[in-house]
Amino acid sequence: MSSLVKCPHCGLRPREEFTIRGEVATPRPSAGADEATWFDHVYLRDNPRGEHREYWHHSSGCRRWLVLTRNTLTHETSDVVDASTLKTEGAQ
């Protein structure tokens, strides 16, 4: 993994400036969703060996949430976008 991460707002920044939240999972279920849906959302992960979409927070920079597409085997990042560009249709 490179020691620099390319924030779409701030450019190349040291990795220490970021906080990692992890896998972009299923959209957050509605409060009334059944237990199986919540269990899946909270606890289960795809955890792929290869391409992985994940939330990073530029906590010591612009403080925007980002979505990185990163390869977990090679550590190469192929794409970084602001998280607000993700569709957020809530699940049932």
Next chain:
Amino acid sequence: MRYSALSLLGNAFSKNKNWKPAWRNPDPKPNYDVIIIGGGGHGLATAYYLSKVFGVRNVAVLEKGYLGSGNIGRNTTIIRSNYLLEGNNPFYEFSMKLWEGLEQDFNFNAMVSQRGVINLFHSDAQRDAYTRRGNAMRLHGVDAELLNRDQLREKLPFLDYENARFPIMGGLMQARGGTVRHDAVAWGFARGADQNGVDIIQNCEVTGIDRDGDQITGVQTTRGAITCNKLAMAVAGSSSHVAKMVDMRLPIESHALQAFVSEGLKPFIDTVVTFGAGHFYVSQSDKGGLVFGGDIEGYNSYAQRGNLACVEHVAEAGMAMIPALSRVRILRSWGGIMDMSMDGSPIMDRTHLANLYFNGGWCYGGFKATPASGYCFAHLLATDTPHETATAFRMDRFARGYLLDEKGVGAQANLH
């Protein structure tokens, strides 16, 4: 051959030319009663206890690399049973008891060294938390001792007690904790299992799992197809990857963890110390190198290597705890893949498939568990019931709300 002083002497007289390999290198048979995927510590220990205690000998351990290439040969060798929770403590204490008799049991020198483990505390709140943990340990019959600052100074005079940000107020000590030579553990279990007839098959990666309905029939490997009656997974950091072969999603993320060893020094640190405020812990190997590490890197990884940011972080935390480290040179660093579970505790259970058994989620602390994990997993495989010390490690505990969250940080794998 049994190793003994006599066998050492005899072989010395014949110029050490007659030693035999410690285990065979067999070709896979077409069928086994039990196939264990993963020749790490846990897979090998499982095979050992299956064949020794439970009489199941038609067993193969399939390892994709060479024996010891995974976390079993990469960890910082610390063993301890200083757990707080009811579901964890008896299991880790069972493991500690097995460590205490292991070398006699498997007739191999694993350099089990009960040199003590000390967790430092830096605030009143942390002292209270450690007092509680120490009391919980003692209630379970485990040794624990709270050291105040003066007692600690006698043992570890070189710590930075007056650190401005994290002054050291004392520590919780488990005197029976310590270190074990990690690769000797793999070798000892491998040799013992092999002597009981277990086939240890290296360079044999499982690439697919065959099934018939909810019954596993065998595995596809880089050395051909092999059938089995029961299939056991013990692949640590690769858990999710292998589970995907049977469409299983797990409450596990794979994360990178690094460790470091310094140049050899004269005797300096005769115990294991962990810095309760930063991410740092250290011991000294018998060769003199300081063996140390910190926390996981925080991002999902299958790469078996880490990142420079973490090297810097570990070095800083080490310096904050022991300023004298500033003059020590690092010789090597390496990384492993941690199977981080969503509550920081392991999973050892049956699965949705009738004859598939799962062992994983050991996070960065599975080395100390190696003997008990092997014993309990063998118990589960042979009897289909969990061993009495491993009843809390159920797969469905997340769905049922019975988490085993030692740290109390919730379903955020990189915080455990």
